[in-house]
Amino acid sequence: MSIIEIKNLTKTYGKNRGIEDVNLSIKEGEIFGFIGPNGAGKSTTIKLLLNLIFPTSGEAKIFGLHCVTDTTEIKQNIGYVPSEVRYYDNMTVQELINYAKSFHTHVDKEYVEELCKTFDVEVKKNISELSLGNKKKVAIIQALLHKPKLLILDEPTNGLDPLIQQKLFNTLLQLKEDGVTIFLSSHNLTEVEEFCDRVAIIREGKIIEVKNILDFANKKVKRITLKLSEDIREKLTSLGAENLEVNKNTISFNYNGDINKLLSLITKYKLEDLIIEEKKLSEVFMSYYDMEGK
Template identity: 75%
Template sequence: MSIIEIKNLTKTYGKSRGIDKVNLTVNKGEIYGFIGPNGAGKSTTIKTLLNLIFPTSGEAKIFGLDCVSQTTKIKEDIGYVPSEVRYYDNMSVKEIIDYAKSFKKNVDNGYVDELIKTFDVELHKKIFELSLGNKKKVAIIQALLHKPKVLILDEPTNGLDPLIQQKLFNELLELKKQGSTIFLSSHNLAEVEEFCDRVAIIKEGKILEVRKIEDFAKKTVKKVALKTSKNIEAELKNIGGEIVSNENNTIVFNYKEDINKLISLLSKYNIENLIIEEKKLSEVFMSYYEGRKNK
C-alpha cells in the first residue's frame, strides 16, 4: 500500500533549478532513504511534501490526500524533523514540548515522558542555552510524541552523538513495527545502509535510481589493488575492470564480473602484491555523488 506518492513533481525558483519531474512511491511500513549531494533537491522535495513551498507542477500525496489542498488533514498524522532546528530562544524545552502536544490528538503522556528520558533532555533549559545536538533532540521528541503514521526526517542525526543516534533508530524501528512509514533524508550513508528498506538517489534535481538496499548489496562490487611490473590495465578493462588509479606499478580497480575471469588473467603474470576486498555499500553510493553521470 502506497503512503507517499509523488508524480512528476517539479519546483523551479525563477531560472534556478529545484527539482525536475520527481517520481517516488513510499510503501506503508518501510524506512525509505533519500540521498544525494548538497543542493540535489532533497530538502525541496520534503518541503513540497509538507506544503511549506508550493510545486511548480506535478503532484504529491500522503495517505492519498493532496499535499497542497488537504495539507491540514495530512499534518494530523505526520511528524517532521528539519535539518536545521529553530525555536523561539526564550521558550523552555518543556514549553516547546507542551505546545507541540497541544496540536495533536490522543497524545500518550507516558510515551512522551519515556522519550524525554530516552533522549535525556532538560525540560527547564531555555532554547538559547542548548547546543545544536540538544535542539535536535527536542525536535525529535516533538516529531515522535504522537506516534505519527508518517515520519519525515531531514538529516535527523546531524549534531547527535553516536549513542543518541542509536537511540533514535531504536525508536524508528519500533515505530516501523507498529506500521509507521519513515522517509529519511540523510548524508550518513552507513545509517541508510543499515536501516533503510529502499533508497532513492537524487542529483541535480532528478531521481537517478531507486533500489532496494539488498539489491545494492547483491552487486558485490570488489575493490582490487594489485602490483605487477607489467601494465595490464587494458586487459583488466576488457574483462570488466573499472580502473580507479594506476601508479607506481599498482593498479586499483573496481570489479563485479566473474571472479574466475580475473583469477585466470592474473595467473599469467608475476603478481607482487594483491588485495581484494568487498566494496562497502557507502562506496557504491559515492560513485553517484562523484564522477558518474545519471547512471
C-alpha cells in the same frame, strides 16, 4: 500500500535547478533512505512533500492525499525533524512541547514523558540554553509526540552524541514494527546501510538509482584495479564496470557482474598488476557522490 507517491515532481527556481522529474514510491512500514551530495535536491523534495514550497510541475501524495490541497489533513499524521532546528529562544522546552501538543488531539501524556526521559530532554530549560544536539532532541520529541503514521527525518542525527543516536534508531526500529513509515534523508551512509530497507540516490536534482539494501549487500561489489598498457575501458563498461577511473596505465572500477566473464576478458591482455578489493556498502554509496556528469 504506498504511503508516499511522487510522480514527475519538478521544482525550479527561475534559472536555478531544484529537482527534475522525481519519481518515488515508498511503502507502508519501511525505512526508506534518501541520499545524495549537498545541493542534490533532498531538502527541496522534503519541502515539497510538506507543502512548504509549491511544485513547478508533477505531484506528490501522502496517504493517497494530495500534498498541496490536502496538506492540513496530511500533517495530522506526519512527524518532521528538520536538518536545522530553529525555535523561539525565550520559550522553555516544556512550553514548546505543550505548544506542539496543542495541534493534535488525544496526545498520550505518559508517552511524551517517556520520550523526554529516553532522549534525556531537560524540559525546564530555555531554548536559548540548548546546544545544537539538545535542540535536535527536542525536535525529535516534537515529531514523535502524536504517534504519527509517517516520519520525515532530514539529517536527524546531526549534532547528536552516539548514545542518543543509538536510542533514536532503537526507537525508529520499534516504530517500524508498529507499522510507521520512515523517510530518512541522511549523509551518514553507515546508518543508511544499517537501518534502511531501500534507498534512493539523488544527484543534480534527479533520481539516479532506487535500490533494495539487500540487493546492494548481496552483490558484494568489488573495486578492481588493473595495470596494463592497453585501453580497455569500453570493453570493461560493456561487462558492467562502473565508476571507471584512469590514471596513466591504471584503470580502477567497481564490478558486481560475473567474475568469470571479467577474468576471460582481462586474461587476453598482459597485466602488470591486478588488485581486487571487496567494497563496503557505504563505499558503494560514496561512488554515487563521486560520479561526474551523471
